[in-house]
Amino acid sequence: MSTSTRGSFSSRIGFIAAAAGSAVGLGNIWKFPYEVGNYGGAAFLIIYVLCAFIICMPIMVAEIAMGRNAQLNPFGTYKKLGGKGWAWAGFFGILAGVMILSFYNVVAGWAFGYFLQISFGDLLAQGDYGAYFGRYVANVGDNMVFSLAFMVLTALIVVGGVQKGIERWTKILMPALISIILVLIIYGLTLDNAFKGIEFYLVPDFGKINMEVLYKALSQAFFSLSLGMGALITYGSYFSKKDNIVSSAALVTTADLSIAFLAGMLIFPLVFFQGIAPTEGPGLVFVALPGIFEAMGPILGRVVGGGFFLLLCFAALTSTISLLEVPVAFVTDQFKTGRKKTVWLLAVLIFLIGLPSMLSQGAVSWLTEFVSYGGQTRDFMTVVIDIFSDIALPLGGFLISIFVAYKWKIARFSDELEHGHPKFRGTWEEKFVTIMLSTLSPLIVGFIVLATILERFAGISLF
Numbered sequence: 001m002s003t004s005t006r007g008s009f010s011s012r013i014g015f016i017a018a019a020a021g022s023a024v025g026l027g028n029i030w031k032f033p034y035e036v037g038n039y040g041g042a043a044f045l046i047i048y049v050l051c052a053f054i055i056c057m058p059i060m061v062a063e064i065a066m067g068r069n070a071q072l073n074p075f076g077t078y079k080k081l082g083g084k085g086w087a088w089a090g091f092f093g094i095l096a097g098v099m100i101l102s103f104y105n106v107v108a109g110w111a112f113g114y115f116l117q118i119s120f121g122d123l124l125a126q127g128d129y130g131a132y133f134g135r136y137v138a139n140v141g142d143n144m145v146f147s148l149a150f151m152v153l154t155a156l157i158v159v160g161g162v163q164k165g166i167e168r169w170t171k172i173l174m175p176a177l178i179s180i181i182l183v184l185i186i187y188g189l190t191l192d193n194a195f196k197g198i199e200f201y202l203v204p205d206f207g208k209i210n211m212e213v214l215y216k217a218l219s220q221a222f223f224s225l226s227l228g229m230g231a232l233i234t235y236g237s238y239f240s241k242k243d244n245i246v247s248s249a250a251l252v253t254t255a256d257l258s259i260a261f262l263a264g265m266l267i268f269p270l271v272f273f274q275g276i277a278p279t280e281g282p283g284l285v286f287v288a289l290p291g292i293f294e295a296m297g298p299i300l301g302r303v304v305g306g307g308f309f310l311l312l313c314f315a316a317l318t319s320t321i322s323l324l325e326v327p328v329a330f331v332t333d334q335f336k337t338g339r340k341k342t343v344w345l346l347a348v349l350i351f352l353i354g355l356p357s358m359l360s361q362g363a364v365s366w367l368t369e370f371v372s373y374g375g376q377t378r379d380f381m382t383v384v385i386d387i388f389s390d391i392a393l394p395l396g397g398f399l400i401s402i403f404v405a406y407k408w409k410i411a412r413f414s415d416e417l418e419h420g421h422p423k424f425r426g427t428w429e430e431k432f433v434t435i436m437l438s439t440l441s442p443l444i445v446g447f448i449v450l451a452t453i454l455e456r457f458a459g460i461s462l463f
């Protein structure tokens with residue numbers, strides 16, 4: 001297999017499908033609702049939307065532009081555009097990506113297991129779905145098999161290369177996922193107490209906004225948009241010079257946000273209908289949905305419930321593909337190794353790194369009660385999420401803004417954006433992106449991350 005020719009997307013739509021495929025995943029349907037539930041409902045939603053469009057979108061433009069200009073993985077990109085001293089920033093992102101994939105794959109394994117158990121097993125006869133979820137995630141055998149299967153599937157597609165693997169799937173499966181969510185939303189809205197759920201989700205109580213809400217909404221926006229660790233630098237490196245980066249980023253952001261929004265519209269009516277606490281945490285989706293599928297009756301429940309979790313698996317798959325592609329591009333670019341061997345080696349390695357996360361959900365007690373900080377005992381997976389997603393991604397975004405504005409320089413950045421968008425200079429888009437990257441993004445992101453680290457780990461509160 002040739003290692004010197006880099007893949008590329010066949011068209012702008014192909015890129016958008018792949019980038020949106022990366023963005024839309026468990027972050028939208030699993031993580032977003034439980035974060036909304038934990039951190040204030042509608043107030044969180046509003047901050048989240050602002051973070052995504054105002055802070056994150058310009059950073060997305062920056063990532064894609066860097067990757068397309070350098071035609072390399074994140075490490076190589078930083079090194080080529082900024083010199084050796086900056087290469088560590090790329091490396092740090094790749095490491096974050098590896099760690100994110102390690103736990104993400106475990107959660108994808110849960111979704112896969114739920115698909116099988118709903119469609120072909122007896123999941124929908126359990127009644128107490130909170131207790132079932134607790135037992136399910138502590139069950140080593142199932143989790144081992146399903147998350148290994150998920151990683152193998154991811155690797156098989158990544159071996160096939162970006163173009164064949166990713167574009168085609170996303171274009172078919174994304175509309176299917178949206179359709180099933182819409183149908184379920186309509187169903188959910190007919191249930192008792194549905195509007196209490198909608199009220200929680202859409203009517204803001206601004207008194208709930210505090211530093212933690214700001215931080216969680218910001219980091220969730222980074223996670224959901226696949227930003228801050230170089231996934232979009234990598235995909236940008238396969239993006240054609242003829243296409244418009246700014247409008248593509250706007251589309252990807254809008255698509256991602258819309259699906260997260262719909263996931264909330266789906267979950268909260270069901271949560272309030274069943275009297276589940278919105279603060280249920282990472283089990284929220286797995287606890288709130290099965291009861292509804294059960295109520296649909298044995299056959300329809302299996303079909304709709306199984307279909308939902310199957311589509312969730314596909315959404316997760318287009319994200320795990322992008323997560324695995326990052327270290328693969330790094331190793332093949334930098335060490336000129338064969339793609340196939342590299343993919344399998346990294347997939348096995350990352351699966352192994354994910355084992356402690358998998359076992360920290362009740363299976364092994366010291367991993368389940370791993371450390372205490374911020375007044376709470378945290379399991380190993382939560383620690384990995386805290387460090388490598390919630391802190392590392394905004395920090396990565398901070399570095400990208402500083403890098404583009406002060407090292408690579410706005411003039412070169414704008415030159416890159418002019419490819420595919422010849423009239424870019426002088427537009428409001430240029431002004432917006434430039435002001436955000438050079439001042440507002442690094443200031444806001446830097447402040448929120450710093451304040452949170454101080455508060456969480458050092459017990460120093462700035463307010």
Ligand code: PHE
Pocket residue numbers: 022023024025026027028100223224225226227229231319320322323
């Ligand atoms: N954006 C993906 C999701 O929401 C997760 C992800 C994060 C993918 C970072 C790639 C990089 O599910």
